Amino acid sequence: MMLAASDLSLFVERFINGLADGSIYALLALALVVIFRSTGQLNFAQGEIGTMGAFFVSTLTLTGLPVLLSILLALVLGFAVGAGIERVVVRPIELRNPSAVIVALIGVFLAMNQLTALIWGIDARSLPSLFPNEADDFVTILGAPVRIARLGTIGVLIVVLILLYLLFTKTKIGLAMRAVANNQESSNLVGIRTGFILLLGWGLSGSIAVLAAAMLAPSAGLTGSLMLGPFLLASVAAVLGGLDSPVGAVVGGLIVGLVQAFLVGYHPSIGSIELTPDLLYPVMLVILLGVLLFRPTGLFGSEKVERV
Amino acid sequence: MALPFKVTRGSWQHWAGRVVLFGGVGLFIFRAASQWSRSGQGLLTDALIIAIAVTGLNLITGYTGQLSLGHAAFFAIGAYVSAMLVTGKVTTPFFEENLWTPGWTLPVVAVTCFLVGCVVGIPALRLKGIYLALVTIVFVEAVRSILKYDELVNVTGGSPGIKGLSYLPPSWTGLDGRADLNKWFLYLATFFLVVASLISSGLLRSRIGRGMVATRDNETAAAVMGVHLATIKTVVFGISAAIAGVAGSLYALKLTLVEPDVPKFGLLGSVTLIVALVVGGAAQQWGPFVGAMFYVFVDDYAREVGEAPDKNFFIGWMVDSTTKINGLGGVLFGVLLILFARFVPFGAVGTMRMGRAKVVQVIPVPPTSKSTAVADGEPTTVLSAGIGNLDTSNESEPTS
Numbered sequence: 244m245m246l247a248a249s250d251l252s253l254f255v256e257r258f259i260n261g262l263a264d265g266s267i268y269a270l271l272a273l274a275l276v277v278i279f280r281s282t283g284q285l286n287f288a289q290g291e292i293g294t295m296g297a298f299f300v301s302t303l304t305l306t307g308l309p310v311l312l313s314i315l316l317a318l319v320l321g322f323a324v325g326a327g328i329e330r331v332v333v334r335p336i337e338l339r340n341p342s343a344v345i346v347a348l349i350g351v352f353l354a355m356n357q358l359t360a361l362i363w364g365i366d367a368r369s370l371p372s373l374f375p376n377e378a379d380d381f382v383t384i385l386g387a388p389v390r391i392a393r394l395g396t397i398g399v400l401i402v403v404l405i406l407l408y409l410l411f412t413k414t415k416i417g418l419a420m421r422a423v424a425n426n427q428e429s430s431n432l433v434g435i436r437t438g439f440i441l442l443l444g445w446g447l448s449g450s451i452a453v454l455a456a457a458m459l460a461p462s463a464g465l466t467g468s469l470m471l472g473p474f475l476l477a478s479v480a481a482v483l484g485g486l487d488s489p490v491g492a493v494v495g496g497l498i499v500g501l502v503q504a505f506l507v508g509y510h511p512s513i514g515s516i517e518l519t520p521d522l523l524y525p526v527m528l529v530i531l532l533g534v535l536l537f538r539p540t541g542l543f544g545s546e547k548v549e550r551v
Numbered sequence: 552m553a554l555p556f557k558v559t560r561g562s563w564q565h566w567a568g569r570v571v572l573f574g575g576v577g578l579f580i581f582r583a584a585s586q587w588s589r590s591g592q593g594l595l596t597d598a599l600i601i602a603i604a605v606t607g608l609n610l611i612t613g614y615t616g617q618l619s620l621g622h623a624a625f626f627a628i629g630a631y632v633s634a635m636l637v638t639g640k641v642t643t644p645f646f647e648e649n650l651w652t653p654g655w656t657l658p659v660v661a662v663t664c665f666l667v668g669c670v671v672g673i674p675a676l677r678l679k680g681i682y683l684a685l686v687t688i689v690f691v692e693a694v695r696s697i698l699k700y701d702e703l704v705n706v707t708g709g710s711p712g713i714k715g716l717s718y719l720p721p722s723w724t725g726l727d728g729r730a731d732l733n734k735w736f737l738y739l740a741t742f743f744l745v746v747a748s749l750i751s752s753g754l755l756r757s758r759i760g761r762g763m764v765a766t767r768d769n770e771t772a773a774a775v776m777g778v779h780l781a782t783i784k785t786v787v788f789g790i791s792a793a794i795a796g797v798a799g800s801l802y803a804l805k806l807t808l809v810e811p812d813v814p815k816f817g818l819l820g821s822v823t824l825i826v827a828l829v830v831g832g833a834a835q836q837w838g839p840f841v842g843a844m845f846y847v848f849v850d851d852y853a854r855e856v857g858e859a860p861d862k863n864f865f866i867g868w869m870v871d872s873t874t875k876i877n878g879l880g881g882v883l884f885g886v887l888l889i890l891f892a893r894f895v896p897f898g899a900v901g902t903m904r905m906g907r908a909k910v911v912q913v914i915p916v917p918p919t920s921k922s923t924a925v926a927d928g929e930p931t932t933v934l935s936a937g938i939g940n941l942d943t944s945n946e947s948e949p950t951s
Contacts, residue, residue, distance in 0.1 A: 285681045345618065346829050347679065347892035353822055354885025361882060384908050471818070475692060478685050486681065521700055524692040531689060532674055539677045 252386035257508040258501070259384070263393035264499020266400035270455040271470075272484065272492035273407070274448035279486045280424040281444040282337070287348040288328060289452050291355035292475025296321045296453030297460040297469060298363045301370050310371050314457050318450040325449020326442045334441070360467045372461035383457065396458045403451065404493065420444060466478030476503070479527050483534055487546020494542065552711050555908065560915045568911070584734045588819075592733040593805075595784050598847035599740035600801050605827045605839035606747040607794030612825075613833035614755065615676050615787050621687030622795045623820030624694040628667060629660045629796025630803030630816070631698060634713040637804075638726070640706050653718035653804050661793040662799045666714060668792025672785035675842040691818055712810030716803060736805050743801060744840070747794045754790065763787055784915030795824075829891050832898025841899050853880030 271289060278286045296317040303313035328351055336344050362461075374395035381388045411417040422430040423440045431437045448491070455477075456470055462468060480499045484491025507520045540546055558564045583595050608622045635641050635657060636651040663895075698707050720726035720735035754760050762783045765773035774780050785935050799816075803809045814820060823846065831842020857879040895902055 279681075285685070321841070332889055332893075336889075340892070340896050343892040343896055345684065346825065347889045349822055349825060350885045350888025350892065352885070353826075354882050355890065357879075357881025357885065475688060475818075479689060482682060482685050519701075521696055524689060524696045528686070528689045528693040531686060535674065535678060535682065535686065539679075539682070 247546050249289050251413055253508070255385045255387035256349070256389060257504045259387070259397075260393060261501035261504025262497060263396045263500070264312035264503055265480075265497035266396045267455050267459050267496075268477045268480045268499050269493045270398055270403060270451055270458070271473060272481040272496045273403070273489060274451040274455070275477060275481045276484075276486060276489050276492040277444050277448045277451070279481070280489075281420065281441055282329075282333065282344075283341075284333065284337075284344050284348065285478070286328075286448065287345070288351040289448065290470030290477075291352055291359065291453035292321055292324050292328075292449045293456030293459075293474075294467065294470045295324065295355060295359050296449075297370060297456040297465055298359060298368075299453075300457050300460075301465055302363075304371055304488075310373050314373060314454070317453050317457065321449035321451075321453030323449070325452070326446035328449075329442050329445035333445070334438070356467065363467075365467060368465040370457070370460040370465045373457070376461055392461065399454065399458055400493075403454065407489070416440070416443065417446060475477025475524075476527070482541055483531060485538075485541030487545060488541065488543035491541055491543030499514075499527065501522045502530065555910055555912045557912050557914055560913050565913060571600060580737065584737050589733050594851055595845055596733070596736045596740045596805060597802075599744050599840075600798050600805070601738070601823065601827055601838045601847060602843035603740065603744050603747045603801070604795040604798035605824050605831070605843055606744070606751050607791040607798070608765070608824050608828055609791075609833065609835075609839050610751055610754065610794070611787050611791040612828060613835070613838070613950045614760070615763040615783065617788070618680065618684045619687045619783065619788075619791075620684050620818070620821040620825065621671060621690045622686075622817065622824050624691040625664050625668060625784045625792040625795040626799035626802065626820055626824075626846055627691075627694055627698065627809075627811075627813075627816035629664055630809045630813075631707060631713075632656065632660045632663050632796070633704060633800035634708075634716055634803050634809040637716055638713055640713070653716070654721075657797055657800055658811065660723070660796045664796025665789040665793040669785045669789035671792065672788025675788060676781050679757075683874050688818060688821070691821055694831070695811050695817055698816075707811075708809070710811060712808060712813075714808040716807045716809070718804040736801070740801055743797060746916030747797070748836065750790070750794070754787075759783060809939050828898075829888060830898055832900035832902075835898060835900040835904070838898050838900045845899065849883065850880045853883050 271293070274289055275286060278284060278289075299320050300310075300313045300317045304310055305314060306318075328348075332347050332351055333344055336347050372392050372395075374392040376390070376392040380391045381390070382391060382394070409417075412423055419430065419435045419440050420443065422433075422435055423437050423444075427437055428438075452470075455473070459473060460469060476499050477496065480495035481492050482495070483498060484493070484495030503520070503523055506523055506526065510519055534542060538544070558568070580595070583592060587595070604622060604626055607625075608619065611619050633653060633656040636656040637653050639650045671687070671690060675683050678686060697703070699710050700707070701709055703709070718736075718739075719728050720731060724735065724738075726735050736860050755763070762773065762778040765776065765778050766780060766783050770780065802815065806813070810816075815823065827842035827846045827859070828838065829842070830845050831837035831840065891898065
């Protein structure tokens with residue numbers, strides 16, 4: 244890290260850090276989008292599933308399991324929790340009363356948030372990283388020192404994207420998932436087990452949330468409120484990109500990450516107001532409203548045509 | 552006489568029922584003010600203050616069908632406007648050294664929150680459902696970070712906030728300064744809850760109120776029928792924000808301080824308001840009161856149990872005396888919210904009213920003699936309706 248901090252290398256460093264944070268938001272946003280497409284709901288508990296998973300990883304690594312294996316086991320837990328929420332909370336309520344599901348999901352958020360505190364306590368923990376994360380584990384790109392763990396996070400996003408792309412386009416289950424997202428009733432009529440597919444979608448997004456949390460926790464520190472901020476930012480990302488567009492989720496996530504990184508790095512100012520990272524949320528609100536006022540369904544979202 | 556008894560709206564029997572209900576609640580509060588312990592009075596005051604904020608939220612979320620998770624922000628803005636005026640952080644004409652009496656800040660709070668609410672309501676013109684809910688959440692965090700912002704430390708007090716607020720009872724009340732502070736806030740909260748409820752029920756009976764319900768039930772149809780959606784959404788958002796702001800101001804004065812990190816000013820505050828609204832009953836006049844009472848007292852009970860679970864009657868036998876269960880209240884409310892959304896879609900008040908309708912039915916008086924009376928009580932669309940989708944035929948005048 245003894246390199247001359249030229250403007251270019253600083254820029255590259257901030258850009259890559261922004262992409263790395265953005266990858267986490269993109270992953271979470273992707274999980275939100277997978278659910279929104281199939282169920283039309285926003286999973287408020289998404290972040291909390293992730294937090295719970297990260298605590299689970301920490302418990303497993305403390306017993307001596309390797310990090311990779313712990314994360315894989317936590318992914319299974321995330322899948323189970325996501326699927327469980329769909330089966331126990333969302334489906335029975337949706338049958339009777341679709342507009343109440345969002346309230347119930349706020350309930351799940353609250354319960355899981357406090358349950359995590361109940362089980363694992365309120366003290367902060369540290370979580371070992373999947374990638375080398377010591378002080379000297381960095382590579383130099385265009386003169387900028389970049390931590391390997393950061394690059395690893397971006398790599399994880401790319402791998403997840405490729406896997407999801409293969410799942411949705413090359414497998415029969417993926418085809419069924421797309422069909423259910425498109426039209427639940429028709430898919431039911433052609434013999435797709437919609438219930439099972441919905442369960443799968445919620446489970447999948449639970450796993451993605453856990454993965455995002457496991458990527459974030461080593462650098463951010465593992466506390467009960469680990470995913471509150473990232474979940475909000477991921478929601479911003481998902482809405483920015485369009486809640487029904489996976490491409491939008493990734494683009495939105497990276498935009499949010501980059502905006503955050505450049506606020507931290509450059510302190511741009513509007514008039515006499517200096518925009519420090521403390522003002523991240525006001526800036527996000529302005530960006531969000533600016534986009535939504537012109538495109539109410541986000542950058543890549545599709546307009547919903549309503550039949551009167 | 553066969554059940555259900557039929558009572559004409561506005562008849563002496565109907566008024567007798569109302570007198571019993573309001574008198575009972577009034578007596579309860581009076582008794583609390585004279586006999587309860589200080590901590591009990593404090594809790595009751597908290598419940599009433601939350602009930603005020605939920606009354607505001609009910610207007611926009613319950614009756615107009617726009618899910619807002621942003622009302623904690625108005626709560627915070629109201630609290631801060633009061634605190635800033637009382638401690639002279641803002642320069643204003645007419646007041647010596649800019650030190651306002653707390654009571655006079657409330658109108659300013661209401662106007663400020665109304666204006667901010669109208670502005671926040673503008674996105675609601677284009678955004679629906681989840682999109683709006685998310686924008687309002689981000690609004691809460693945005694307000695919080697502005698309150699925390701270091702450059703504004705002279706105005707908002709930055710991260711430490713503003714301390715040392717006090718609101719002593721004026722002499723005409725006959726209350727004795729500091730000794731009767733609890734009683735004073737209890738009456739104050741009751742007074743503003745009554746005012747907020749009157750504003751809410753008056754609004755619902757007006758043209759705007761009918762427009763609100765129409766907007767909630769079917770936006771397109773409402774627009775076609777001549778409801779001006781833009782006006783309805785922004786104005787109702789403003790009014791509901793103003794009511795929440797006054798509640799926040801009372802909350803701050805009772806707490807004697809404001810800080811950006813007060814839980815009720817953040818996302819969890821919004822969740823609190825939603826829990827109280829849903830548990831009490833969305834689109835129900837008594838919903839906010841019942842929901843807030845339920846929330847505050849159950850929350851307090853859960854905290855007590857969490858701190859000393861071994862002394863509890865129900866779970867005491869399972870744990871030893873060193874156990875502490877932090878966060879029990881949160882888990883409980885989360886589960887309750889899910890259960891209410893699933894099994895009690897009209898909340899406690901809605902269910903009570905359906906029960907009452909089996910015994911006593913209130914028959915509204917038609918505005919003209921040729922129209923037919925409609926029985927009230929049972930919501931007509933039990934299965935399809937949900938939160939903020941309850942038939943309110945007895946709130947509005949029947950059509951002929």
